[in-house]
Amino acid sequence: MSVSTWAISPPEKEKLISAAFEAKKFAYSKYSKFRVGAALLSTNGEVIKGANIENASYGGTICAERTALVKAISEGIASFTALAVVTDVASALSPCGLCRQFIREFCAQTMPIYLVPADYYEKVQKGDINGGILETSIGELLPHSFGPEELDLPRPGGES
Numbered sequence: 001m002s003v004s005t006w007a008i009s010p011p012e013k014e015k016l017i018s019a020a021f022e023a024k025k026f027a028y029s030k031y032s033k034f035r036v037g038a039a040l041l042s043t044n045g046e047v048i049k050g051a052n053i054e055n056a057s058y059g060g061t062i063c064a065e066r067t068a069l070v071k072a073i074s075e076g077i078a079s080f081t082a083l084a085v086v087t088d089v090a091s092a093l094s095p096c097g098l099c100r101q102f103i104r105e106f107c108a109q110t111m112p113i114y115l116v117p118a119d120y121y122e123k124v125q126k127g128d129i130n131g132g133i134l135e136t137s138i139g140e141l142l143p144h145s146f147g148p149e150e151l152d153l154p155r156p157g158g159e160s
Helices: 010-024 064-074 097-106 120-125 148-152
Strands: 036-042 047-051 080-087 112-116 134-137
Touching: 010 036, 010 047, 010 064, 010 080, 010 112, 036 064, 047 064, 064 080, 064 097
Parallel strands: 080 112
Antiparallel strands: 036 047, 036 080, 112 134
């Protein structure tokens, strides 16, 4: 399945990627040693950063993508144009399943999601203008998804 995404300007994209790297510096990954940074771009141009925050009780851990979304939604920001995610791995890694569902709740299925490798800046310096980024969308990452609009669908027998 291929879902086309809308585009953001190159300066906005760079601002977002830079913010994801910045967010990663504040990851609390004491247990996994796997830092993740995420940055959301709101429709009004604001960037909201998030990092993964682990907990000794692993179930209490929150991923960077959900951290950014929770910060934004709790501050009344609910409309987004892009998301960038970066780890310490030199390849583009996808959000976990729980984050995918969370992103699906709050973001358009065609919103661009930039999965950025840890060595992005080195790749750009060596002439790779894309820097190894995988550009995708939640529509591609979570096909046939369940979203809030399904809750309003009619039910057999007239129950709602």
